[in-house]
Amino acid sequence: MKVGIIGLPNAGKSTLFNALTKSNAPAENFPFCTIEPNQGVVKVPDERVDVLSQMYQPKKTTYTTVNFVDIAGLVKNASKGEGLGNMFLSHIRQMNACAHVIRCYEDENIAHVLDKIDPIEDIEIIHYELILADIDVLERRIIKTQKAVKSGDKAQSDILSVMEKIKDCLLNGNMANKCALTEEETKIAETLDLLTLKPFMYIANVAEDEAHIDSELFVKLRDYLKEYDPQAPIIKISAKIEQELSAFDEDEKAIYLKELGFDSPGLDKIISAGYKLLDLVTFFTVGQDEVKAWTITKGTKAPKAAGKIHSDIERGFIRAEVTDIDKLLEAGGEAKAREMGYTRIEGKEYVVDDGDVVYFRFNV
């Protein structure tokens, strides 16, 4: 599961990516610096893991992870092949969600493709390119599908009407993820490989000295997004500060943050929001050896979830003993939870839920 960091050149994508992954992808004042996308695995902060770890004092504590990908800057007319055009779009296509970085910092030493800082125009350029690319995909498929419908293929007519509905939405300037689709229609839409159907979040990259205030540019952006995409998370950060902070250890970080007048860095917010966008389910396994968070897609049944841990457990699956994390914490331990009737015995058909603490019984 991947979250793609997208945005115009010099928005601060690579700087943010470096901070997120503490790696050293080149961040340069050069529009097409990033060509092959860099990928990084990032630990997802989760308070639930923290409390379980406090309770069990295990030898090892393992959080889930999310992959962030630093995708090169998209430019105007990318959908027509401009800049590194279609290649970027094809990178975005492989992502499960997008984190759109928007430049809200002024710095005359750092070039801007439009020679002025206007977050709304920046955002519209990217949306426009993605929307155009999707219209292009749809138009070609609609022609093919129309032929299939004419020749009497009934299943294709459902697909056709979903495509036309989405195309209307795109022509009105909206992303496909804002198109009101039924559950059935959404299932069809997900097979169409559209860029703007992916979930989006927005990251306002503000100047170092504006990270703790709401600057004029930030407010402008926030008001625009509240109107355009009310559900999407908006996170304000200073990529530069985050990058500096990422080099520090925890104690140094705390001192530096205090000096700057912040309470917490923005990275955790970005990671959590990115993970949330992916709409995954997290379950936990606990014990003296290890407390661990696992990630599965929604609707995963118990044996398959067990297979994440080890293929033997999936193969020899007998049952899952499931306790809701809140109940486990309330009881203060597994034995007590069992005694209080909080632990359920679940079989092969059980769909693992977010926050389940699971013990798998198996036999091979």
Ligand SMILES: Nc1nc2c(ncn2[C@@H]2O[C@H](COP(=O)(O)OP(=O)(O)O)[C@@H](O)[C@H]2O)c(=O)[nH]1
């Ligand atoms: N002054 C200032 N410069 C920044 C900020 N964020 C990024 N930059 C600089 O802008 C340039 C481009 O940043 P980069 O992360 O490579 O942008 P990308 O093209 O979106 O990947 C680099 O020289 C960064 O140091 C910021 O918040 N303030």
Ligand SMILES: [Mg+2]
């Ligand atoms: Mg870059």
